[in-house]
Amino acid sequence: MRSTKYNEETTTMDVCEILKFLQQGRQEDREEAERREEKRRQEIERRRQEDRRRQNTPRDLKQKGERKSGENRRGGEASSGNLLNAFSGRIDGVEQQIDQKVVEENKEEIERKLEDTRRQVQKEILEKINGLEHQLHRTSIADLGDYSTSPGIPLQNSTLMHAERSVHKILKPPTYDGQSSWSMYRRQFEAAAKANGWTSQEMATSLVISLRGQALEILQSIPEELQNDYDRIIGALEIRYGHKYLPQVYQSQIKSRQQRSNESLQEYEADIERLIHLAYPQAPKEFLEQIGIQTFY
Numbered sequence: 001m002r003s004t005k006y007n008e009e010t011t012t013m014d015v016c017e018i019l020k021f022l023q024q025g026r027q028e029d030r031e032e033a034e035r036r037e038e039k040r041r042q043e044i045e046r047r048r049q050e051d052r053r054r055q056n057t058p059r060d061l062k063q064k065g066e067r068k069s070g071e072n073r074r075g076g077e078a079s080s081g082n083l084l085n086a087f088s089g090r091i092d093g094v095e096q097q098i099d100q101k102v103v104e105e106n107k108e109e110i111e112r113k114l115e116d117t118r119r120q121v122q123k124e125i126l127e128k129i130n131g132l133e134h135q136l137h138r139t140s141i142a143d144l145g146d147y148s149t150s151p152g153i154p155l156q157n158s159t160l161m162h163a164e165r166s167v168h169k170i171l172k173p174p175t176y177d178g179q180s181s182w183s184m185y186r187r188q189f190e191a192a193a194k195a196n197g198w199t200s201q202e203m204a205t206s207l208v209i210s211l212r213g214q215a216l217e218i219l220q221s222i223p224e225e226l227q228n229d230y231d232r233i234i235g236a237l238e239i240r241y242g243h244k245y246l247p248q249v250y251q252s253q254i255k256s257r258q259q260r261s262n263e264s265l266q267e268y269e270a271d272i273e274r275l276i277h278l279a280y281p282q283a284p285k286e287f288l289e290q291i292g293i294q295t296f297y
Contacts, residue, residue, distance in 0.1 A: 118217070125219055129209045171195045173206065177213035181278065182241035186234070204230035215241070250279035254295055272296070 171192040176185045189210070193203045208219065208227060218236050219227060226232050254275045259268040276291050283291075 121220060122216060125208075125216060132205050132209065173210055175210050175212045176215050177211075178215040178241055179213075181274065182237060186237075200230045201228050204228045204233055207233055247279050247281070250275050254279055254291075257295075269296075 173189040173192040174185070176182075176189075189207060190203075193206065196202075198206065205228065207230065211219070215237065218240055219233075222232060222236055254272065257272060257275065259265070272295055273292060276288050276295070280288060280291065
């Protein structure tokens, strides 16, 4: 009995242990199966990610290429903009040089034309002066011939003297170019005119003939029909070269006048004295001497 009971108990314990062992084995198998399943899922997920990466690689490369291309394009645009700005600056510089050259050429052309016009006017005036001088000489000779050959007409002393003066003209005034004193030249000219017995028209003609250089150009401001008016010519010359219009100019010349390297002391002193008289025409002698001393010392 006891043996049978023991055997039953033993058998029962073995069965329990077997069942327990089987349950543990199933549990381990189940856990192992779950681990394998999890590993399999992870492997599948890994492979899917790799597949997605392989599929996305061309897109990524394309995007990277597009970004790089955009950067290169922007860099190229910036470089092109810099080149364009530099090129535009050079174009502007060239255009300014061309404009300046055109202006200089136009200025030279205008100056050349003005010089040609001035020479042409001077030539025409000189030709006119020579014609007037020749006509005056021929008229004087003809007048003398008429007086000397006409029968029955007595020769008056004044008429004969006028005719002789018209032919000989022993006092010829010097030329005037505007560089010397106008008042002194006018004194010389009118003294010669008085000695020669010239009329007002003859004085005008002779004065026109005597003008040179810049002084000759004063005739351009006088109408041709008035160039035989002595007072009109004298008035124009007086405005241009008269002392009452130039004292400040002469005073400035005194202050800036220096002895030239090839100028003697006597010449320098004489020119200073001339300028002082021109700058202060109405001043007393003592004042002029004082100005001369201050100028030298």
